[in-house]
Amino acid sequence: MNKMKRTGIFTYGILIFLIGLFIVLSFSSPYFFTLSNLTTLLRQVAVVGIITVSMTMVILTGGIDLSVGSMLGLCAVILAQLMVWGVNMFLAIGITLIVGMLLGLFNGFLINEIKISPLISTLGTLTIYSGLTYIITGGKGIFGFPDSFSFIGQGYLLGIPVPIIILVAVFAFGFFVLNNTRYGRYLYGIGANEKASVLSGVDVKKVKYIAYITSGLLSSLASVVMLSRVNSALPNLGEGLEFDVVTAVVLGGISVNGGEGRLQGVVIGLLIIAVLSNGMILLGVGNYFQTVVKGLVLLIAVGIDNISKR
């Protein structure tokens, strides 16, 4: 039942593409290759980037989590409401992270126990979580947080923006888990052949639970960064985010069928997405053309990667 070899394994093609993009943009816009712009760019991509790590884990098992944007929105709204009610900031953040994990747990429950496919499960919870968000907010924004809260999204530590530090830490964690732990092996193994994993005595359910809970956790961590960045919890915060996250992951060479791909590829996929939208804004590409260019670049990036693999 094994499929033909799948496209999309990370190779140098996509790295070369990224470098090419860098060079072209540096020559086209004097603002692009500046420390300040590159920092801005990384800061902007932090929210998506944090979630790509857990999405990579989930997709490696052969699953998907479409509810990440909704979880982010719901967590942000809960965090905002707690802070507005005067709950201590750290406690509020702690509660939010736990809520995120519970949301992820529910996804895991649907997938493991009710055996609903990950696509449908998380499509369902995407809708449910986002509906809850609107119900909580009544469609309006929640704002008015302690000043210190803005540190997470807007502050600096040793001259480096805090979101970037968080992003790097999450990726470091991801690298370690995927490359050096037993759990990481199981993620790959389950995606490559779930039945064989079961027969090898791996607790497949547990591995999946952890993956989806991590997805909830990182979505809620991202919501903290996001909320601190935008300073107001609108119910549509995070809407459509799953699109960017999945694109970065798959562009980075993680096979949607699971079991294949490396996190370093995802770093590159993420950077391509970030550089591209930043670059087009700098160049003042017309908005409608931006859409076309984005699509083309996505295809060209993967296309070059495939051709370089022949």
Add this chain to the structure above:
Amino acid sequence: MNKMKRTGIFTYGILIFLIGLFIVLSFSSPYFFTLSNLTTLLRQVAVVGIITVSMTMVILTGGIDLSVGSMLGLCAVILAQLMVWGVNMFLAIGITLIVGMLLGLFNGFLINEIKISPLISTLGTLTIYSGLTYIITGGKGIFGFPDSFSFIGQGYLLGIPVPIIILVAVFAFGFFVLNNTRYGRYLYGIGANEKASVLSGVDVKKVKYIAYITSGLLSSLASVVMLSRVNSALPNLGEGLEFDVVTAVVLGGISVNGGEGRLQGVVIGLLIIAVLSNGMILLGVGNYFQTVVKGLVLLIAVGIDNISKR
């Protein structure tokens, strides 16, 4: 545990759910179970329904076509523009259908020749086609069609609304192809074991080309119905449609991994979606709650189906 058959194959569970939904709604609203309302409901679902047939074909091969909404939008805009320029209606429709097939061909090309995974290929063209639509319209609507054009979306033939006739014809075609032709077998075979299909002498590329071209064709057929229904080509026509289409197909038990599921399941999936949104409007469910209910129903429907299979 692994001997359990895959989740998502069509069984009676989902049919029972649909019947249950019918009964509940009939008791909750006196307007639901009327010929006029059921006709309206079918008419409304025709556009999505037409595309579910080709989406089923594509998903059976183990692929996906996310660009259907964009293709619909682009085709509608082209058809509108042609008619506004005074091109004969039938000629304009003919051209539009050919354009649809070409758009599908391009998807097939990316998947077959550049070997970009279907998800990424059609995500890319989703963006590109929709960008083109905005460029053509400049973001505004195109309107002013011959009166006779409204027949397709709003007319009746022997007392039956034309969109419903088209929908039924497309499904009949789909049933025949999937159950009674070689091509139908190959769709299943490729999805279940692509490598074995190659070795068995199946022209896998050709089969996939046809599937994606059909997807383009039916999207453009749907665009004709849609345009005739709304009477004005706005660039956002069809946006997000892929969501409904994929949901109906997967709810109907077509495995996203390909090779499994029956079109009769898709009919039921489609009806559940249609009945649900119609029912909630009739009952006047609050907008935010509608979202939550939709997600819940999706999960419960599939959940019941799974449990009935144990």
Add this chain to the structure above:
Amino acid sequence: MEDQMNDYILTLENITKEYPGVTALNDVTISFEKGKIHALVGENGAGKSTLIKLLTGAIDKTSGKIFYKGEELKNNSPIKSLDRKIIPVYQELNMIPTLSVYDNIFYGHEMTKGIALDKKYMREKTSELLKQVGLKVSPKTKARELGVGNQQLVEIAKALIKDVDVLILDEPTTSLTDIETENLFGIIRNLKKRGISIIYISHRLDEVLQLSDTITVLRDGEVVDTRPSYAFDEEHLIKSMVGRNLSRSTRNKEKTVKNEKVLELRNVSTDQVKNISFHLLKGEILGIAGLMGSGRTELAEAIFGRDKITSGEIFVNGELKKINSPKDAVDEHMAFITEDRKTLGLMLDLSVLENVTYASLKKVTTNGTIDKDEEKQVVEEILERLNVKYASLDEKVLNLSGGNQQKVVIAKWLLTNASILIFDEPTQGIDVGSKEEIYGILRKLAKEGKSIILVSSENEEIMNITDRVLVMSNGEIASEYKSEALTADTLFKDSARLL
């Protein structure tokens, strides 16, 4: 050259096939005579399957020429070679699991009436064919519901339905029992009578000697010998395959069995097997024999927690245990080497290294972190011992030859600390030399106090390796023998007893 063309239907000239890091075939020249049975033999990884795939266009050659009926084959592909009536049965099964048996048999060559499928005709024709190959299932059965052996028979039927000039069989008998094998030989001889040329690959050398007209021996991608079959005997053949003399062990077993029940089943039933009671002793090798479909695999799966037990009890080391999942079984120190390596045993897209340690990661991890150096060392050691041929530890298992893949499955379970090992057709596709090695390992394990259940369709294996044998028939245990007391004849009779 010219007049040779009349006798030879297929000729390979100086064929070389290179993969990154491996030369699978090196300057191979072979000619296949029309209307003859030509066998290919060689160790695992010698290049036999590669040669077949080149012939059918499933892969491209690096250099060299192939002639068919006097014409050079260029831009070959599976579609074209099927059109040329070169019909292969590949070593790896190529079923469409979600389609029915009859759909599978006609797949790619469906019969139609107008544009609609002629299902009735196809079903009837399939029934006929299934009878011919000795498979008793309905044509409407889904392929995925069949065991490996039955799938193999469907593959053979799938080849027979076609109009054939050259029939290629790559290890068709690995998962068949003697009855189906004999049946197949009958079919092959018939085809030969009709002037059809046959290329036959097998590790069962007795079969090869009995069936073929010519034998070619491959070693490390090169042809080392080609002769008429009568010019070989088994010893000679092995020598030319392996490149040295191989001592083949006979029944010189040491007594290692201790009178201590490590596993006991009492009246165990599942949907597939009925009322099974037996015990396994410490240090014992217990054979399970039977016909195809007799439920041997199902029994193994029931013990290992893969199949639901509907009634009965299982005792491990004298204690009643509920084994509800393979994980429970592994926790009870059991191991299960499945017969279906492709769908149940291996993660084909993962590396050799990842596959081998997958079931025993705990051994090389501390606090969840893998000690990669240690892991590498452990893996290299076991692969060396099993004589596995691979380019690098990072290579995908998919790229290994069939026999080497099988060895990886075995390696994976040998690394665990299991004390009860269930082997389901463990030596399928494994070459003679390595088989001896594996038998040696089994005995050593028994001597160390481990207990082994060996499910096998090879009578010789059953009779030579085990201490005791259960014969299954139609989902039940028909009889039990001390291995010394068992003969091929009784085995055959008992297998059919409950049918």
Add this chain to the structure above:
Amino acid sequence: TQEGDNGSSEGASEELRMGYITMDLGNPYFVKLIEGMEEKAEELNIELSVHDGENEVEPQIRAMEDLITQQVDAIILSANDSEALNPMVQQAKEAGISVIAANAPVEDPDAFIGSIEYDNGFQAGEIAGEYIRDNLNGEAKAAILQLSTIPAALERTEGQKDGLLSLAPDTEIVAEPDASTREGGLTAIETLLQSHPDLNVVLGINDDAVLGAYQAMKAAGKDGEDVVLVGFDAIEEALLKIKEGGIYRGTIDIAPFESGKVIIDTADRVLEEGPIEELIEFPVTKVTEENVDEFLDE
């Protein structure tokens, strides 16, 4: 649509550079607004770049950051949420960039041009209310098509309801489904006509949705004197329907093209003369059959 070609080339320092961040480019109102802005910008030799807010705040913040990096002269912002954008506005100002708020207020801008959504909606409601009062004895069954996921849209809907009820207090509002597109309006009204065959008033968040409602009403044969549809935005298609004198009774012209020009003018003034304290109002006009010709000429 913009002149990106000479945009980033050096030596263009004489030209003023401005960035405009819209709420959502998928919305025809903003498309029109931008056209007005672009025309005016070209006239004044201003280089204008446009950034899509995609109906969210994150893209707007991102665009703010990018524009600050580029050191444009002025940022024009139609904030999707002022709370979210306030910090960025301050950052921009600290970086010496003038910030002009359009459509929606932010904290301490250099100028604010806009209108109050509630008031705009109220006027739309009045059109319907007046018709119901004068022609239908003040009795009617109404549906309001809303867009409940956007705060500004919620305010407009509130205004519409209040405006309607202020003149025709006996009107029964039977449903308020979400619908902001042609297909959405069509489907919603088709369905509502099943449960409320006597539904005769539809107010919508935009002309798009109401044009969909128009299709549904027509198809149901409801094109009599008792039917009242009132849209919003005054897009051409709606104006043509109003001119026909049928059931499409009115819409609200918020003059996007003109407003666009005003925005650029104001921004230019701010750069020359400094901040403007008072609110500069967009022209907002009720459009009905009586005055529709004035709007169709453009």
